[in-house]
Amino acid sequence: MPIELLQEKVKAIPAExxxxxxxxxxxxxxxxxxxxxxxxxxxxxxxxxxxxxxxxIDSCNDEIAEMFGVNG
Structure with missing residues (x-):
């Protein structure tokens, strides 16, 4: 949008x-x-x-799955 068009729109805005x-x-x-x-x-x-x-790190995956109620 050209800046001039934007300026015209701003000028047309009611004061309130x-x-x-x-x-x-x-x-x-x-x-x-x-x-x-x-x-x-x-x-x-x-x-x-x-x-x-x-x-x-993966050695307890089954136990953790049980704690969260996920079927492993």
């Missing part, structure tokens, strides 16, 4: 709704900032090397 439009614009701007921050926070493999999985 200008505050709502301003709030909505602020909301969208904040939302776009939050989205870009979230993308940078999550990294794949961030915990690599911080813990180890024991070799016998």
């Amino acid at each position: 709704y200008v505050g709502e439009v301003s709030d909505f614009i602020d909301f969208i701007l904040q939302k776009s900032l939050n989205t870009s921050v979230k993308r940078n926070v999550k990294k794949f493999g961030i915990a690599k090397g911080q813990f180890s999985i024991p070799d016998n």
Whole structure:
């Protein structure tokens, strides 16, 4: 949408709704900032090397399934 068309639409808004439009614009701007921050926070493999999985991790699967009522 051309900026000129958007400006014309904003000029046509009744005075009692200008505050709502301003709030909505602020909301969208904040939302776009939050989205870009979230993308940078999550990294794949961030915990690599911080813990180890024991070799016998699957040894209790049947017991755990029974505790949760899952047929194993």
